[in-house]
Each structure stands twice: as C-alpha cells, then as structure tokens.
Amino acid sequence: MNRELLKFLAFSAMVLAAPLYFKGGYLMNVLVFVGIYTMLAIGLNLLLGYAGQISLGHAGFFGMGAYLSGVLTATYAWNPWLAMPLAAAVVGVVAFLIGLPILKLKGHYLAMATLGLGIIIYIVFNETIDLTGGPSGLSGIPYLELGGITFDSDVKSYYLVWSFALLVILFAVNLANSRVGRALRAVHDSEVAARVMGVNARLLKVQIFTLSAVICSLAGSLYAHTMTFIAPASFGFNFSVELLTMVVIGGLGSVYGSFLGAALLTLLPEFLRAAQDYDIIIYGALLMLMVMFMPGGLVRGIPDFFKMVIKGRRGAGNA
Secondary structure, X not given: OOHHHHHHHHHHHHHHHHHHHHOOOHHHHHXXXXXXXXXXXXXXXXXHHHOOOOOOOHHHHHHHHHHHHHHHHHOOOOOHHHHHHHHHHHHHHHHHHXXXXXXXXXXXXXXXXXXXXHHHHHHHHHHOHHHXXXXXXXXXXXXXXXXXXEOOOHHHHHHHHXXXXXXXXXXXXXXXXXXXXXXXXXXXXXXXXXXXXOOOHHHHXXXXXXXXXXXXXXXXXXXXXXXXXXXXXXXXXXXXXXXXXXXXXXXXXXXXXXXXXXXXXHHHHHHHHHHHHHHHHHHHHHHHHHHHHOOOOHHXXXXXXXXXXXXXXXXXXXX
C-alpha cells in the first residue's frame, strides 16, 4: 500500500468519524461548508497551484452549478441526481469555449479577464429575475434523496457533501501524481520548456480550466441542494477572492493544503465572533502573518515550524 493511499485512508477515517465527536449542532453545519469549500479550493488549486493559471472568476462557475441545479429542480421539477451532472456538463462546455481564447492571456491580463467573466456571470444571476429570482434569490430547491433517505439534516448533509469531497480529493491526488500532473507542473514552471518536451500546453491549460470549473459546478449543486435557497450575493467577486485566499493560505500545489485553507477560512470567522468589532482586525493580522512567515502555506509551514522547534531544542541541548 503506497504512502498516498495511506494518507487518504487516514484522512477519510478522520472525516467520517467527525460527527461522533461533534454530534450535530451549529458546528456540524459549518463543517458541511468546509466540505463544499474544500472541493472549490481543490478545483482552483488544480488550475492555479499545478498549472500556474490564475482565476478570479471561479465563484461564477460555483454559482452556475448552483443555479442550473436549482432552476431545473425547483422550477422544472427535474430529479436532482439528473440535474447535477447536466449542470456540470453545461458548465464544462461553457468553460471550455471560454478557456480557448481567455487562456491565451497570461499573468495580470488573465486575472483581469477571469475577473470580468465572474462579474458578467454575477450580473446575469441578478438580472434574469424571471429565471433566477434576481437579488431576492431562488427558493424551493429540494433536498437530495437516495434510497429513501432525505439529506435534510446537518449530519446527513455532512456525510453527503464529504462523500463527494473525498472522491474529489482522491481524484485530484491521483491526477497530481500522474503523467498529466507532471505535465501541469511543467507548464507551471516553464511553458516554453514544456512545449519543447512535447506537452500541448495550450490544450492542457484549457482542459484543466474546464475540469476546475466542473468541480466548482458540482460543489455549487451540492450547495444548492443543501441550503435549498441561493442568492447572487453568495457568488460575487468577494467570494472569488476568498476562494483564492483559501488556496494560497493552504498551500499552492497541494490537495490537502486546499482542505487546510478551506477549513481555516471557514472556521476562523466562527471562533472570532466573540471578538465582535475586532474580528476583522484579528483575521487580517493572521492572514498577513501567515503570508509573511509561511509563504508555502499551512501544508508546508506547519512541518517546517515543528522542524525548526526540534532543531532549536537539539541545539540548546548540545549547548
């Protein structure tokens, strides 16, 4: 049994055992969001951390998945299990068609183009009132059901969302360690060198952009059927920035780092509520300190910190 599989099994056991310790309640609801945001962070990390292509519009793909599933089920009475893959397919086609021209851009130009894309999608959510409900949102979205079980409680939603999240993690880990993953890292390090080595860099970037969008769409569908209500405010520019922050804080080019970043930025505001008006200051200071002292993100910074502590103790002992 290889190391990656052992790591995944240990992580899965921890995730599946969590409800035994928290036993429902508000925190369990927060952990449902950690699962959804983990999927989103992994999707963006495959694009940014592995392929080196920045995006400030992934909240738009998240929203597209949510609204397509929501409209199909709430308005047209589709089965949610059929609406979810259809939504993912539509988002994938849209991402592929948009990715062909947009991924010719690089750096700040690509960031601005994806930012514009996200804003356009957000405006569509707001303005198509007859279809999406506009700023008031879309309600009446049904819960998911499977085998007579309705996922209408925090614990049930937790297991539903994390089942998908674990599958996404397993897929992303295998992808990162495959030939495709090595090609993505080659494009990230030097697109010219990757082309010389026979990698079709342009097509690969479009493909990973599409895959990233599909993962975000799936997370959006789960969000819609878990909340049963969605509104454009959840899919705006601010959330795109927050999603980008999750990836950077957790660790670029790390699947489990995406989980750490999503968990930190989802749980931290909950613990800072007691600080009232000072929570934003504390939140900003922590992010600033992490960027300064853990530029590799939590997934690399935490092991480095412990190594530094152990080395310091050994040095003091020898002295």
